[in-house]
Amino acid sequence: MRVLSRVDRxxxxxxxxxxxKLYGGTLALVGVDLSARSGELVLVRGANGSGKSTLLxxxxxxxxxxxxxxxxxxxxxxxxxxxxxxxxxxxxADLTPEENLTLAARLAGADQTSALSILDRLGVxxxxxxxxxxxxxxxxxxxxxxxxxxxxxxxxxxDEPFAGLDAEAARLVGGALEEVRxxxxxxxxxxxxxxxxxxxxxxxxxxVAGRIADHTAAESVLAR
Amino acid sequence: MTLVTDSLILARxxxxxxxxxxxxxxxxxxxxxxALVMVGLAAGPGLGRLRDLAPSLTAIAxxxxxxxxxDRLDAIDRQNEAFEGLWLGxxxxxxxxxxxxxxxxxxxxxxxxxxxxxxxxxxxxxVVSGLLWLxxxxxxxxxxxxxxxxxVVPLVGGADRRTVLLPVVMLPxxxxxxxxxVNGSRALIDQDPAGAIGWTVVLIAETALFVxxxxxxxxxxxxxx
Numbered sequence: 001m002r003v004l005s006r007v008d009r010x011x012x013x014x015x016x017x018x019x020x021k022l023y024g025g026t027l028a029l030v031g032v033d034l035s036a037r038s039g040e041l042v043l044v045r046g047a048n049g050s051g052k053s054t055l056l057x058x059x060x061x062x063x064x065x066x067x068x069x070x071x072x073x074x075x076x077x078x079x080x081x082x083x084x085x086x087x088x089x090x091x092x093a094d095l096t097p098e099e100n101l102t103l104a105a106r107l108a109g110a111d112q113t114s115a116l117s118i119l120d121r122l123g124v125x126x127x128x129x130x131x132x133x134x135x136x137x138x139x140x141x142x143x144x145x146x147x148x149x150x151x152x153x154x155x156x157x158x159d160e161p162f163a164g165l166d167a168e169a170a171r172l173v174g175g176a177l178e179e180v181r182x183x184x185x186x187x188x189x190x191x192x193x194x195x196x197x198x199x200x201x202x203x204x205x206x207x208v209a210g211r212i213a214d215h216t217a218a219e220s221v222l223a224r
Numbered sequence: 225m226t227l228v229t230d231s232l233i234l235a236r237x238x239x240x241x242x243x244x245x246x247x248x249x250x251x252x253x254x255x256x257x258x259a260l261v262m263v264g265l266a267a268g269p270g271l272g273r274l275r276d277l278a279p280s281l282t283a284i285a286x287x288x289x290x291x292x293x294x295d296r297l298d299a300i301d302r303q304n305e306a307f308e309g310l311w312l313g314x315x316x317x318x319x320x321x322x323x324x325x326x327x328x329x330x331x332x333x334x335x336x337x338x339x340x341x342x343x344x345x346x347x348x349x350x351v352v353s354g355l356l357w358l359x360x361x362x363x364x365x366x367x368x369x370x371x372x373x374x375x376v377v378p379l380v381g382g383a384d385r386r387t388v389l390l391p392v393v394m395l396p397x398x399x400x401x402x403x404x405x406v407n408g409s410r411a412l413i414d415q416d417p418a419g420a421i422g423w424t425v426v427l428i429a430e431t432a433l434f435v436x437x438x439x440x441x442x443x444x445x446x447x448x449x
Contacts, residue, residue, distance in 0.1 A: 062308055062448050082312055090309025092300065094241045103237055107230055108313045131244075132304075151313050 010076035011038045012154045012186055014059065018068035021054050021210075028054040029210045032068070036188060038154070041181040043201035044190040051210040052190035053086070056157045059188065060084035074154070081108060083153035087160065089144030093133035097124065097143040100132060101150040110152035118146045123172045137164045145173060155186045162191060174200055227316045234310070234323025239330060241300050248296040249331055256289030256339045264346065274347045279409040282343045283402055286336045287369075291391050293331060294373050297324070298381070308448055321374050321442040325435065328370035329363070336362040340409075354412040357420050361412065364427035365405040371434030372397045378446035401430055 019032040029051040036042045046052045057063040059070055060082050074080045084090075091100050101115035119125045122142040127135055132143065141164055148156060161177065162170045178200045181187045189201070206214035242248050263281050264274055274281075301307040301320075310320055340358060343349060373394060380389040408423030 060312060062312070064447075064449060084308070084312055086305065086308070088305035088308075090306050091304050092237065092241065092306050093303050094245050094300070095237070099240075103233070104309065104313055106233055107310065107319075109226075109315065147309065 010074050010078070010154075011184075012075075012080045013037045013073045014155060014186060014188075015071045015073075016055075016059060016068065017071075019055070019058055019065050019070070020067040021051075021058060021063065022066040027210055029058070029065075029207075032207075032210075032212055034059075034205060034212075036186055038186050039181060039184050040202050041177060041187040041189065041200055043204040044188060044207060045192065045204050045214075046190075046207035047192060050207040052192075052207055053159050054210075055207065056084065056086070056159050056188065056190050059155075060157050072155070080154040081151060082155045082157065083148035083151045085144050085148040085156070085158045085161070087163075089140055089147070091132045091140065091144060091147060094131055096129050096131055097135070097146065098128040100143070100147050104147050105150040105152070108151035110150060112150075115146075115150050118149050119143070121172070122146050122176055123169060138166065138169055141165060142169060142173060145176065149176070149180065153185065155188070156180055157188050157190075159190045160192070161189055227319050227322065230314060230316065230319035231322035231326060234319055235326035235330070238297060238300060238324065238327035242297070242327075242331060247299075248293045249334060251296065252289040252293040252335055253338055255292055256285045256335060257342055259285040259288050260339060260342060260346070271348055275349055275413070278343050278347045278349055279406045279413065281347075282336075282339050282409065283365075283405045286332070286339050286365075286405075287398060287402060289335055289339070290332050290366075290369055290373070291394065293335065294328065294377060294394075295387065295390065297328060297331065298377050302381070311446075311448055317446070318439050318442050320446065321438045322435075324377075325367075325370045325374040325438065328374060329367045332366035332370055333359075333363045336366055349413060352413070352415055354415045354417050354420065357412055357417060357424070358409065361405065361408045361420060361424050361427070364424050364431060365401060365408075368401045368404075368427045368430035368434060369398055371431050371438060372401070375434065375438040375442060375445065378442070381446075401427065404430065 014036045016032060016034040019029055021029040032055060044052050044055060058065050062084060072080050097119055098115060102112045105112040105115055116125060116128060119128050122145060124139050124142045127139050145161060161173050165173060177187055177189065205212055260281055267274060267277055311317060337359060340362060376394050376397065380386045380393055404423045404426045408420050411419030411423060
């Protein structure tokens with residue numbers, strides 16, 4: 001079973017140049033350049049506080065850079081759909097996962113009927129009709145990812161997708177992210193869990209104190 | 225069309241959550257009723273005097289209860305940063321403003337009608353034929369207040385002292401609505417339907433003005449940071 005059904009996609013390119021973000025007097029990100037395109041899974045590595053979440057928020061357009069810019073271009077000339085799955089999950093606590101997914105899909109103009117199958121694919125279909133506020137944190141993380149996928153995004157940005165997940169749940173999430181990439185979408189994952197994330201990434205970027213310290217192709221790419 | 229459809233979807237989401245939790249309406253109804261009784265007690269025992277004050281008492285009780293309602297309804301989107309999910313997913317983000325305004329209008333209308341019912345019973349207001357216009361006055365009063373509030377809330381959304389800032393910023397904007405509500409309901413009690421209709425038209429004009437402002441400015445004031 002596929003995570004998402006849409007296959008005909010226009011290629012997307014994401015280019016970030018000279019990104020910087022200042023919170024009060026603290027520099028969270030300095031001079032970050034990043035380019036990525038459809039069909040890639042890019043891993044942003046780094047310790048806690050290294051600027052991973054800030055970078056993802058800037059790429060999603062949920063924060064304004066203090067310097068630099070983010071450019072998203074779509075060959076079809078349309079605005080690419082961006083989904084961001086952050087720590088908070090963006091779920092309405094008093095709606096069920098099924099209602100959350102259907103709402104997100106409807107507002108994004110995506111197919112609403114696939115909501116349940118996405119939950120099933122991520123192993124959380126049993127919780128589909130339970131109010132989100134009563135779900136465990138591990139289940140919530142997967143429902144949050146499912147919510148992002150339900151919007152049928154061209155670009156999927158996921159912050160710490162494996163945090164708080166057991167081995168089986170992490171396997172399902174990792175598999176889903178790879179499928180989304182294989183479906184021709186751009187996936188950018190921020191994580192400090194190196195081994196698990198690196199296994200499926202095409203390349204990785206390491207952030208140290210808000211700066212890019214390393215930019216390498218991952219083992220999976222080298223192996224191909 | 226997307227704007228209207230998405231607004232209705234979002235309003236329905238808020239109302240569904242409210243129906244499920246009753247967090248906004250139950251609490252604010254008790255608050256409004258308490259305000260009505262307390263201010264009535266402070267005004268003194270004369271029933272005639274209380275009847276004279278009924279439009280003001282009810283409007284003020286509804287206003288304070290509405291402030292609490294706005295905060296609770298806004299909390300739906302603040303929880304789990306659900307607002308950001310909406311912001312990214314919507315083609316026309318003004319739907320968030322219109323949806324919130326519609327949901328607030330429905331809930332504040334219910335609150336206003338309940339408070340007026342209470343006022344009619346407690347203050348022994350004679351139920352005259354003119355009071356049949358009351359629901360229209362309450363609904364358009366609620367829509368004017370909701371249209372202003374839905375625009376102000378994102379302005380103070382991220383502030384540390386939002387519970388203090390919200391009424392301070394909102395009250396001046398709501399003065400014209402409050403005056404129209406008080407004068408319109410007084411005209412109804414005085415059996416002056418033409419006066420009540422006139423004040424209802426003022427409330428409709430206020431609604432149109434605030435909705436216009438909201439549609440123009442919402443995206444700029446609500447951009448997440």
